Amino acid sequence: MKKSFTTVGCGRVGGAMARYLATAGYQPAGFASRSLSSAKRASEAAGSSAPASVQPWDVTPGADIVLITTPDGAIRETAVKIAEYKGVGKDTVVLHCSGALPSTELAALADCGAKIGSMHPLQSFADENIEQNPFAGIMMAVEGQEQAVAAARQIAESLGAAPFEIRTDCKRLYHASAVAASNYLVTLMNLSLQLIMVSGVAPADSWKVLKPLVTGTLGNIEKNGIPRALTGPIARGDMETVEGHLAEIGQKAPTRLELYRLLGRHTIEIAQAGGGLSEQAAERLKEILAPTGSTD
Numbered sequence: 001m002k003k004s005f006t007t008v009g010c011g012r013v014g015g016a017m018a019r020y021l022a023t024a025g026y027q028p029a030g031f032a033s034r035s036l037s038s039a040k041r042a043s044e045a046a047g048s049s050a051p052a053s054v055q056p057w058d059v060t061p062g063a064d065i066v067l068i069t070t071p072d073g074a075i076r077e078t079a080v081k082i083a084e085y086k087g088v089g090k091d092t093v094v095l096h097c098s099g100a101l102p103s104t105e106l107a108a109l110a111d112c113g114a115k116i117g118s119m120h121p122l123q124s125f126a127d128e129n130i131e132q133n134p135f136a137g138i139m140m141a142v143e144g145q146e147q148a149v150a151a152a153r154q155i156a157e158s159l160g161a162a163p164f165e166i167r168t169d170c171k172r173l174y175h176a177s178a179v180a181a182s183n184y185l186v187t188l189m190n191l192s193l194q195l196i197m198v199s200g201v202a203p204a205d206s207w208k209v210l211k212p213l214v215t216g217t218l219g220n221i222e223k224n225g226i227p228r229a230l231t232g233p234i235a236r237g238d239m240e241t242v243e244g245h246l247a248e249i250g251q252k253a254p255t256r257l258e259l260y261r262l263l264g265r266h267t268i269e270i271a272q273a274g275g276g277l278s279e280q281a282a283e284r285l286k287e288i289l290a291p292t293g294s295t296d
């Protein structure tokens with residue numbers, strides 16, 4: 001029989017995880033949340049009759065695994081409270097799902113003999129109403145004490161995700177990478193969409209116009225790696241085009257100019273790594289793309 005679990009923090013991640021863990025044969029042992037209604041709703045969605053409470057320590061004792069899926073800011077205090085009320089036993093596995101915080105946020109529970117870890121699904125859970133398993137086919141970063149990591153790996157695989165291990169002391173950097181890949185990609189697309197709309201393409205068409213370029217570039221990165229995926233004026237050392245961009249953006253979308261310059265400067269490094277840009281051209285491009293007002 002698969003292990004039993006209690007969910008503490010019945011929101012988007014906690015609710016989805018409980019539901020799909022139950023589907024995979026794990027036994028719901030209890031649900032706790034700030035509000036009783038959330039705990040009850042998650043219990044129902046998991047098809048269980050396990051008890052619901054607003055006090056985690058009412059429902060954590062006896063569970064093989066405790067999943068703390070509160071917001072990041074509440075993980076440590078929740079762990080401390082559960083420890084105070086002796087809500088875990090020796091060898092209970094306790095996992096949180098934060099990307100940014102390490103498993104050591106749960107140190108108070110390790111002091112009680114629990115095995116602590118973290119398990120971060122690389123997925124964006126925007127909505128509680130999900131129709132398909134959001135864990136299927138995604139990556140899940142796991143770290144922590146050995147027994148906890150083993151349990152997290154099993155959970156990930158049962159949910160249809162692929163676990164991979166990261167270092168506890170590098171958790172924040174790992175999360176910064178995920179933020180860059182997801183959140184900053186949104187910021188970058190926003191820049192691109194704003195410029196294309198200023199250029200006169202109808203807002204309704206703008207994403208349709210850019211999407212094949214975006215997906216083609218992602219495909220090139222996957223196939224050929226970063227330096228070889230870079231094309232365009234900086235890779236070619238085409239100063240005139242770069243200067244033309246800056247002049248137009250400065251006139252028609254001036255609030256976007258600094259970001260365009262900054263990204264350009266970082267793109268010079270990539271062009272040089274690709275071997276197609278001479279030292280002299282790189283230096284000239286750095287001058288052209290220097291921050292406004294810079295005297296260097």
Ligand SMILES: NC(=O)c1ccc[n+]([C@@H]2O[C@H](COP(=O)([O-])OP(=O)(O)OC[C@H]3O[C@@H](n4cnc5c(N)ncnc54)[C@H](OP(=O)(O)O)[C@@H]3O)[C@@H](O)[C@H]2O)c1
Nearest residue numbers: 009010011012013033034035038069070074097098124125
């Ligand atoms: N959302 C994402 O895309 C995503 C992706 C990967 C990882 N994560 C991580 O997953 C964790 C949960 O995030 P989420 O997006 O699921 O958050 P969420 O939707 O806001 O859900 C958090 C739940 O925790 C409950 N809660 C708040 N404070 C609590 C406390 N002190 N004790 C018990 N329950 C409490 C809330 O209560 P009530 O509903 O009862 O008021 C809420 O239902 C976080 O560590 C987050 O970093 C999130």
